[in-house]
Structures are given as structure tokens and as C-alpha cells.
Amino acid sequence: MEIIRFAQLKPQPWRNGGGVTRELASHPEAASAQDGAWDWRVSIADVVSAGDFSMFPGMERVITVIDGELLLLTVDGEEHPLEKYRPFRFSGEAASSSALPTGDIRDLNVIARAGEFKGYTSIIELSKKRAHPVFEGQLAVLLEGKASVTSGAQTAESAEAPDGEAATTEPVDLARYDAVVGSDTRSPEILGRGFLAVISIDRVEHAHS
Missing domain, CATH: 2.60.120.10 (Jelly Rolls)
Known part of the structure; x- marks a missing residue:
């Protein structure tokens, strides 16, 4: 994470x-x-x-x-x-x-x-009960409030990760404007109260003629 x-x-x-x-x-x-x-x-x-x-x-x-x-x-x-x-x-x-x-x-x-990449920004309100996952190609920035992040549920791929990585499920506190880098193997999950900016960077698919 x-x-x-x-x-x-x-x-x-x-x-x-x-x-x-x-x-x-x-x-x-x-x-x-x-x-x-x-x-x-x-x-x-x-x-x-x-x-x-x-x-x-x-x-x-x-x-x-x-x-x-x-x-x-x-x-x-x-x-x-x-x-x-x-x-x-x-x-x-x-x-x-x-x-x-x-x-x-x-x-x-x-x-x-x-023509190569498309960037998107969405502002979401955090929940204390429902964690917000951050996926591959995304960056989540805490804009205001209090929040913590965990490394999310384990997937089959991350189960084979080296020893020590599995121990990152303890919540880590975020300070204002800290950013969490997304992942698809163990998507980080953010819980808290306040507002989060979720930035997605998508690669533009080119049609083959």
C-alpha cells in the first residue's frame, strides 16, 4: 500500500x-x-x-x-x-x-x-461505515476531515505476496492532502468523515484501422 x-x-x-x-x-x-x-x-x-x-x-x-x-x-x-x-x-x-x-x-x-490519457476528478463524501476502495489507475486525496486507510481484502494474486505484506491491514491515518495510490491486487480502502478527491487516469484506447 x-x-x-x-x-x-x-x-x-x-x-x-x-x-x-x-x-x-x-x-x-x-x-x-x-x-x-x-x-x-x-x-x-x-x-x-x-x-x-x-x-x-x-x-x-x-x-x-x-x-x-x-x-x-x-x-x-x-x-x-x-x-x-x-x-x-x-x-x-x-x-x-x-x-x-x-x-x-x-x-x-x-x-x-x-489522445493518449484522459484524466477525471470526482469529489466524494467519505463514510465511516462503508469503505471507499481505490483501484489501479486511481489516486485518492484527502481534502478535509479525518480518515484512515487499510490495504483492503486479499485477492488470490496478493495471497502469494512475500511475507510481511499481509500484515498491512492495520488502519493508517491520513493527514490533509495525503494521497493513496490505487491497486487492483489489494485495493486500499478509505474510511472516515470528510471529503475525498478521486482522480482516475485512463489510457485512451486507439481503434485499429
């Missing part, structure tokens, strides 16, 4: 000085040092001043305000008021800029290479 601890992520300042980004995950991982060399990236950004967003040619973006009230996003001249927990999809090639009418915000960014 893999947990990405937000507190351990290094903030990367924006080129224009308008904020900082912390990268949760990217693919391929070796490309994360070169901006835009990856096929997809999931990150959390602190936006502290109005201004232009970086352009990502060939990419599609999904942005979700996760802290603060409102981000006023202008995409190719059209204004979109983005409220908290409402994911918004737009082209990475578009000229986009932000205004902060209610002060600083924090947002969750999913950027994926158009």
Missing part, C-alpha cells in the same frame, strides 16, 4: 511567481524534472496572486478548487467562476489566466496528454 505524504512534497515555485506547485504523481516519473515531458501529472497548487497560467500544448487539464472560495478562470477570453469542489476541464493549449476575488486558493490539477 502506497501513501504519498503531502508534508514531504517539495514546493516548486511557478515561473511567473504567482504560486507554488507540489507534484503528487506523474508518468513517466523520470520526466517530472522536465516540465511537460510527462504524459500525465497530478499536483496541488497554491495560487497567491492573479495572473497567467502556464500553457501545456497537447495537454488537457482538469482543475478543482480544494481550499478557498473562488477562482475566476479566464480561458480564451471566456470567464469561468470555479467554486470549491467543482472540477473544470479545459485545454492546456488555451490562453488562461486567474483572478482571486475572495483571496488565495489551493487547487488540484490533473493534466494529461490529449
Whole structure:
């Protein structure tokens, strides 16, 4: 079971000085040092001043305000008021800029290479009684509240895992903005109270002519 601890992520300042980004995950991982060399990236950004967003040619973006009230996003001249927990999809090639009418915000960014991957963000309310599983190709980020994660029910494949892995059924507490990496062998299960962002990255299937 893999947990990405937000507190351990290094903030990367924006080129224009308008904020900082912390990268949760990217693919391929070796490309994360070169901006835009990856096929997809999931990150959390602190936006502290109005201004232009970086352009990502060939990419599609999904942005979700996760802290603060409102981000006023202008995409190719059209204004979109983005409220908290409402994911918004737009082209990475578009000229986009932000205004902060209610002060600083924090947002969750999913950027994926158009035609190769498709990124989705959904916000769900956690339950204390019914665990929320996180599957392969998903990343679950605790946005607010209290939650813990266990490594889920054992499957036939994981039963053959090396000794020691089976002992991870004890609940592990999550801090705010910690991310749980999904798996299909022992899908992590999250219980608690609060809100969770579930990010899915799907590979686009190409029809063979």
C-alpha cells in the first residue's frame, strides 16, 4: 500500500511567481524534472496572486478548487467562476489566466496528454461505515476531515505476496492532502468523515484501422 505524504512534497515555485506547485504523481516519473515531458501529472497548487497560467500544448487539464472560495478562470477570453469542489476541464493549449476575488486558493490539477490519457476528478463524501476502495489507475486525496486507510481484502494474486505484506491491514491515518495510490491486487480502502478527491487516469484506447 502506497501513501504519498503531502508534508514531504517539495514546493516548486511557478515561473511567473504567482504560486507554488507540489507534484503528487506523474508518468513517466523520470520526466517530472522536465516540465511537460510527462504524459500525465497530478499536483496541488497554491495560487497567491492573479495572473497567467502556464500553457501545456497537447495537454488537457482538469482543475478543482480544494481550499478557498473562488477562482475566476479566464480561458480564451471566456470567464469561468470555479467554486470549491467543482472540477473544470479545459485545454492546456488555451490562453488562461486567474483572478482571486475572495483571496488565495489551493487547487488540484490533473493534466494529461490529449489522445493518449484522459484524466477525471470526482469529489466524494467519505463514510465511516462503508469503505471507499481505490483501484489501479486511481489516486485518492484527502481534502478535509479525518480518515484512515487499510490495504483492503486479499485477492488470490496478493495471497502469494512475500511475507510481511499481509500484515498491512492495520488502519493508517491520513493527514490533509495525503494521497493513496490505487491497486487492483489489494485495493486500499478509505474510511472516515470528510471529503475525498478521486482522480482516475485512463489510457485512451486507439481503434485499429
